[in-house]
Amino acid sequence: MAQLNRPPLRAASESTHFYRRRGATLILRWLLDQPGSTWQQRWNASPAADATGAQWNKLNASWVGYDAANANGIRNTGLFALVCADVLRPSLHWQLTRTSTNLRAIICQYRDPEGFARLQELVGPESWSSHLGILAKNVLVKLVIAKGGGAGRHQCRGRH
Numbered sequence: 001m002a003q004l005n006r007p008p009l010r011a012a013s014e015s016t017h018f019y020r021r022r023g024a025t026l027i028l029r030w031l032l033d034q035p036g037s038t039w040q041q042r043w044n045a046s047p048a049a050d051a052t053g054a055q056w057n058k059l060n061a062s063w064v065g066y067d068a069a070n071a072n073g074i075r076n077t078g079l080f081a082l083v084c085a086d087v088l089r090p091s092l093h094w095q096l097t098r099t100s101t102n103l104r105a106i107i108c109q110y111r112d113p114e115g116f117a118r119l120q121e122l123v124g125p126e127s128w129s130s131h132l133g134i135l136a137k138n139v140l141v142k143l144v145i146a147k148g149g150g151a152g153r154h155q156c157r158g159r160h
Helices: 014-031 039-045 053-064 071-084 103-110 113-123 131-147
Strands: none
Touching (some): 014 039, 113 131
């Protein structure tokens, strides 16, 4: 949880930072009741691992609890923080049922800035920021989330 207090996971807004910490705490408390010895094992054993995005949004209230007016947003921002911090690794299938406008930027910045910068260098800034480049980054981010680590873990070969 200490990672949530450091940039880029520490949100500039105090309310967003509170939501991330509160949501992450709620999810981790809930996962303590799931079988497994790691957070990932508990996530995989939980009903959340197989829930689609719509199911997660509908059912996380009963799984995770917390009954405030903005509870769903708090839980989702907490999940966002746990994923960005590499505490939880939702599967590719799970990720394909969800969207996030901030996830790609945070993962590129937080998980492996050197690896993503190297990829940009290999393909060139214009291609990297093109529509196809953004689609490629989305795929890479999903793989990084599902498998852990960063984009630069593997040797990148390409035309220079």
